[in-house]
Amino acid sequence: SLLSASLLGIDFANPLLNASGVYCRDVAELDALAASAAGSLVTKSCTLLAREGNPEPRYYATPLGSINSMGLPNAGYQYYLAYAQQHDYAAKPLFLSVAGLSLADNLTMLAAIRAADTPAIVELNLSCPNVPGKPQIGYDFAAMTAMLEAVTQAYDRPFGVKLPPYFDIAHFDEAAAILNRFPQVAFVTCINSIGNALIIDVEAESVVIKPKDGFGGIGGDYVLPTALANVNAFYRRCPAKQIIGCGGVTRGEHIFMHLLAGASLVQVGTALYEEGPGIFARLNDELAELLTRKGYRGIEEVRGKLRTL
Numbered sequence: 001s002l003l004s005a006s007l008l009g010i011d012f013a014n015p016l017l018n019a020s021g022v023y024c025r026d027v028a029e030l031d032a033l034a035a036s037a038a039g040s041l042v043t044k045s046c047t048l049l050a051r052e053g054n055p056e057p058r059y060y061a062t063p064l065g066s067i068n069s070m071g072l073p074n075a076g077y078q079y080y081l082a083y084a085q086q087h088d089y090a091a092k093p094l095f096l097s098v099a100g101l102s103l104a105d106n107l108t109m110l111a112a113i114r115a116a117d118t119p120a121i122v123e124l125n126l127s128c129p130n131v132p133g134k135p136q137i138g139y140d141f142a143a144m145t146a147m148l149e150a151v152t153q154a155y156d157r158p159f160g161v162k163l164p165p166y167f168d169i170a171h172f173d174e175a176a177a178i179l180n181r182f183p184q185v186a187f188v189t190c191i192n193s194i195g196n197a198l199i200i201d202v203e204a205e206s207v208v209i210k211p212k213d214g215f216g217g218i219g220g221d222y223v224l225p226t227a228l229a230n231v232n233a234f235y236r237r238c239p240a241k242q243i244i245g246c247g248g249v250t251r252g253e254h255i256f257m258h259l260l261a262g263a264s265l266v267q268v269g270t271a272l273y274e275e276g277p278g279i280f281a282r283l284n285d286e287l288a289e290l291l292t293r294k295g296y297r298g299i300e301e302v303r304g305k306l307r308t309l
């Protein structure tokens with residue numbers, strides 16, 4: 001139908017899902033997403049052991065978006081694997097986001113996920129922490145290569161990677177060249193939050209979140225152009241892979257932009273946090289109205305059709 005989407009040969013009723021980390025940390029939230037108009041859902045990035053995460057306030061929203069330094073609070077990978085094993089895949093697909101604190105942790109989690117033999121699709125979060133003092137994995141190309149070499153040995157199913165935003169053409173080139181060495185990396189999710197931003201409250205003359213002296217990843221309106229550029233950069237450079245867009249979606253026309261840029265599915269983070277799962281019905285309606293007004297019969301006709309001048 002009009003909004004039907006496809007990834008890894010799997011059918012989706014529509015291209016929308018949550019961004020990992022938003023509205024997906026416990027069963028109640030995951031069940032609410034499963035019951036919503038979202039075409040699929042992804043779990044909070046998990047670690048080997050459960051984590052409380054950073055002290056609060058660790059999330060703050062402004063009229064233009066959000067800032068967070070959650071610190072990977074999650075119930076531990078077995079919790080999300082158990083959820084994946086009871087999920088009704090006939091209703092909608094489910095993604096498991098994995099963000100091990102070490103390569104060893106990722107290998108342990110992926111081996112368990114593989115052994116469970118669930119239909120869940122793995123999204124490997126490369127914005128996970130690296131050795132202290134070194135940049136996150138997504139910004140350490142040697143570590144990223146080593147991680148993918150080890151993961152593709154341990155996990156023999158197609159999976160995807162969640163990338164941080166890049167801002168330099170040479171970085172798009174280098175990151176894509178690494179990913180293209182791994183055909184098993186079947187999709188790329190662009191982008192994670194733009195890291196280490198700082199939001200200031202003038203009234204209080206203060207930062208707005210407690211961890212890291214107020215430094216945190218931003219999402220929302222702040223990041224839409226960067227998200228679209230990363231979607232299109234990897235769409236152009238990775239013709240054998242699919243792209244999941246993430247960043248800056250608050251209205252149907254933003255989903256349309258992500259589709260034009262090359263996205264097959266589109267994730268919603270900050271706007272979902274602020275509006276709740278009802279947002280998916282609104283966004284699907286707005287997207288359907290836009291597609292119909294423009295004479296499209298399906299989102300497949302839109303994907304990657306961005307014109308240049």
Ligand SMILES: O=C(O)c1[nH]c(=O)[nH]c(=O)c1Cl
Nearest residue numbers: 069070071072073127193217
């Ligand atoms: O602080 C977090 O939990 C977090 N926050 C983000 O904005 N992206 C991530 O990938 C993670 Cl893991």
